[in-house]
Amino acid sequence: LVFTEEDTYGLYSNLVFKYFLAEGVVCGHDLFVASAKEHPDNILKELPAPLLDDTYGKELGDEAAALKSGDFQDSMKIAWRYQNLPKMEASPTTYTKFGHYYDVSKKMSPELCRSVKWHSFYLHEESSLEPRMKAWSMNSGYARLLQSIQKIISQEGFDGSDPQKKQRNVLRIGIQSLGSVLWGDDICCSDTPEDPHSLTKFLYALRGLLRKSLSACIITVPAHLIQNKAIMERVTNLSDVVVGLESFIGSERETNPLYKDYHGKFHL
Amino acid sequence: QGKFTLLRDTRTDGSFLVHHFLSFYLRAGCKVCFVALLQSFSHYSIVAQKLGVSLAAAKERGQLVFLEGLKSCLDLLFGEEEQPGQPSPLQFLSTSDLRALFDLVRMSLTPTDGDSWKGPVLLVDDLSVLLSLGAAPVAVLDFIHYCRVAVCCQLQGNIVVLVHSNEDSEDEENELVVNSLCHHSDLILWAEGLATGFCKDVHGQIKIIQRLSLRQAAEQDLVQIYQYKIQDRNVTFFARGLSAAVL
Secondary structure (H helix, E strand, O other): OEEEEOOOOOHHHHHHHHHHHHHHHHHOOEEEEEEOOOOHHHHHHOOEEEOOHHHHHHHHHHHHHHHHHOOOOOOOEEEOOOOOOOOOOOOOOOOOOOOOEEEEEEEOOHHHHHOOOEEEEEHHHOOOOOHHHHHHOOOHHHHHHHHHHHHHHHHOOOOOOOOOOOOOOOEEEEEOOOOOHHHOOOOOOOOOOOOOOHHHHHHHHHHHHHHHOOEEEEEEEOHHHOOOHHHHHHHHHHOOEEEEEEEOOOOHHHHOHHHOOOOEEEEO | OOOEEEEEEEOOOOHHHHHHHHHHHHHOOEEEEEEEOOOOHHHHHHHHHHOOOOHHHHHHOOOEEEEEHHHHHHHHHHOOOOOOOOOOOOOHHHHOOOHHHHHHHHHHHOOOOOOOOEEEEEEEEOOHHHHHOOOOHHHHHHHHHHHHHHHHHHOOOEEEEEEEOOOOOOOHHHHHHHHHHHHHOOEEEEEEOOOOOOOOOOOEEEEEEEOHHHHOOOOOOEEEEEEEEEOOOOEEEEOOOOOOOOO
16 A cells, blocks of 8 residues: 655646556556546546657667757656555566656557556545445545445455456556545544544555455545644554655745755655 | 563564564464454464464464454455344444454453463554544553453463554554553563664664563663664564674
8 A cells, every 4th residue: 555645736646646557557457546636537548658668778778869969858757666566465477577667748548548447436426325334434435435446356356256267467546635625524624623533444444455455556645734643643554655745846945956956855 | 471561663663573472472372362453364474484383273273363453344344234243343443342352352362161272362463553443542441451351360361562653743642542551561662763764784773661660669660772683584682783784
């Protein structure tokens, strides 16, 4: 469970979020995208295009040659290395290479996007709460999301419940801006929220689902807006990896000469 | 016998202590009730195997009662309607009532006829999660108190509990629970990350506090501090500043 604290304007966390999903497309994993802010269809249209992995070495060579010749394309290439998190069973296929390179200035081609199966959850389009979920005493937005994820995991057999399925795949779940007001939770608005345990209960149940199935999840949260720091501490304890993004936009550090080559800080 | 050990971690992960105690007590032939809230069964199983103990076999022969919190939570949320006579031990998720959890602990550690295990042991990983799941701090302290009476006093068994704490923590409820437990523990093992940050050869520092003042009025607590490095199958302890890398 990768937990990302958003930077103030959400620019870089959005980038990290899209990289996670793009890597899923390139590796052929199934995707599940949930948001209360942007429609998942739009998020998927904006994924960065991968550099063809067989030729990335050649691409860098080309890049170096282009630099020398002076027609340098203004594109940002970032190397992204991380590992899929195997849960109950080890991954059935071993990857010879971890990570791919992406070109942020270009969008992923629609054919590549369509090559994987993806599921979406857009809070404002979802049906209302089932009666039994009221007993969970959790925020209804989170409860519906949990229900949706669990349904996909069991229907598509990510938890190994379908013995017929020989080819087991990984599900990558991306949840955007959890905890924000758009999900119906007031932890970003007040110091003493109405239900401070909703988010942590949701994360605990999500952790259970991830451990039970072949899935990995990234969540972005506007941590700078959450008034009650105790919640952030508890959330940190419930996650496997916590990434904090602190961008320099709009802060005094932007003009500090020490940081002039950087756009922000990455806390792991 | 009848001891309450508190495992505490700050700025680092103290779960290596949990794995140690789990395999230690199983190898000693004790009956263990493990309330595992943070990780899955297979996680503990894999580590225990490295330490030479098979959790599945222990479960099979009735020596280990394993409550897998994550799995019980999913069963509670997505499973069938529960039978009226058998409340789920995690029902405090909806009712904030830890009694069902206590009943599970008591029932699993009360010796039955034909049981030949030495002393019962309750192991909890970790208590701070209960607060995240909606239990009030007083309820958590009550739960521990009831467990102490049942396990330490009545059954002469031991309890080992892991909690997290942070310096300058803003989580007042957690600090309340941790401080209260510190006052009532016989032994505190406090694993701290180094103040200077990450180091390859020294993973952290452990403070061992034997609370002699609890039992004898005029005694002072004995505090020992070591640094440690976690390896694949064991942990090496050494005096501060004397790690193998330095010598």
